[in-house]
Amino acid sequence: MTYCVGLRVSGGLVLLADTQTNAGLDNVSRFTKLFSFEKPGERVMTLLTAGNLSITQGIIARLRHSIQKGAKDPGLRTIMSVESMFEVAELVGAQMRRMQNEHREAITQQGVSADASILLAGQRKGGKHRLFHIYSAGNFIQATDETPYFQLGEHKYGKPILDRMITPDSSIEESLKAVCVSMDSTIRSNLSVGMPLDLAVIEKDALAFRIRRRIEKDDPRFGAISDSWAKALRKGFEELPNLLEP
Numbered sequence: 706m707t708y709c710v711g712l713r714v715s716g717g718l719v720l721l722a723d724t725q726t727n728a729g730l731d732n733v734s735r736f737t738k739l740f741s742f743e744k745p746g747e748r749v750m751t752l753l754t755a756g757n758l759s760i761t762q763g764i765i766a767r768l769r770h771s772i773q774k775g776a777k778d779p780g781l782r783t784i785m786s787v788e789s790m791f792e793v794a795e796l797v798g799a800q801m802r803r804m805q806n807e808h809r810e811a812i813t814q815q816g817v818s819a820d821a822s823i824l825l826a827g828q829r830k831g832g833k834h835r836l837f838h839i840y841s842a843g844n845f846i847q848a849t850d851e852t853p854y855f856q857l858g859e860h861k862y863g864k865p866i867l868d869r870m871i872t873p874d875s876s877i878e879e880s881l882k883a884v885c886v887s888m889d890s891t892i893r894s895n896l897s898v899g900m901p902l903d904l905a906v907i908e909k910d911a912l913a914f915r916i917r918r919r920i921e922k923d924d925p926r927f928g929a930i931s932d933s934w935a936k937a938l939r940k941g942f943e944e945l946p947n948l949l950e951p
Contacts, residue, residue, distance in 0.1 A: 706897035707738055707858035709753040710887055711824040712880045713836035713848040715873055717908040717915070718826045719880040721888055722753045725899035739903035740765050742772075742784060742827075745913040750784065750793065750827030751905045755857035756841070757812065760821040764800045771796075790835040794825055794845050802843035822857050827907065834909050862894040863887030877906060877915075882930060889931045902927070 709722040722739040736758060742750045752768075754761035768784055775783040784793045805819060812819040820841045828834040836848035838855045848855060850873040856864065866886045870879065884904075891898050906916035920927050 706895070707755045708860065708863065708888060708891045708895075708898045709738060709755055709824055709857040710854065710860075710863060710867070710884050711753060711826050711836050711848075711856075712854045712867075712871060712875075712884060713826070713834065713873075714853060714871070714875045714877070714880050715909070716877045716880075717906065717911070718751075718828075718834055718836060719877060719884055720751050720753055720824070720826055720905045720907075721884040722903050723888065723892070723898045724901055724903065725897065726758060733899075735901070736762075737903060739905060741905065741914065741917055743914060744785060746830070747912060748785065748827065748829040749907055749912050749914060750790075750825065751907070752797065753824040753826075753857060754821065755823075756821030757817070757819050759812070760801075760804050760808065760819060761823065763804050763808075764797070764821075764823070767800050767803075768797065788829070789832055790825070790827055790829055790837070793827070793829075794837040794839060794847075797823060797825055798839050798843035798845055801839060801841065805841060805843070824855050824857060826905075828910070828912060830912055834907065859891055859895045859898050862891040866890065877908065881906070885927055885930045886934050889927075889934060 707723055712719045724735045724737060726734050726736050738754045740752045771783045772785050775781040775786055784796050787793055809819040823839040825837040825839060837845045839845040853873050854867050854871055866883055870883045900922040902920040904916055904918055904920055908915045
């Protein structure tokens, strides 16, 4: 399984994904699920993937191949040439449909799910920073002020902190803390999600990555957030009022 989370707040986009995949308790592997595309000053994008690995890897490979072809053919529509993030979402959705149409029947005949989903986040020069959730059918929805975040995979463990803490006006720093706590809660409660993690931060109108790095298991900052959150929860629990009459 996996856990990916993307936040769209007034100051930009914050995205975090784990790298663990499980095909049984004795078959655990690591695969990147966060993919970056950047032309500084013109556009910056990140795709986070979940679901059938062959489907999502095929989509990323085809998107990259299209970009390479587009370098020789300026008329070709690619995620690095279209005029809006909405059109980027359409292209990613089209590749999702193509992969599903070509491979779903064969995959499901093996007793394996072909379902997949993608978070697309980014900004193009002259446009707004946007976050989309693209489904297996290739259709998609967009994050709004009412729903400023999306999750993929094992979402239930990390959702409460996002619901309580994140608003459209949350700062980038607050958003970073929230996604780390959300991921830490998921890792603690589900063995199918694990380190290392991939983190990306895109500030509004910067048109470049503010942060794009891997968080390893021994990362001191992530560890400090995990420890501090655990202590805060224990302290808060101890301070809850008693329900029994004295």
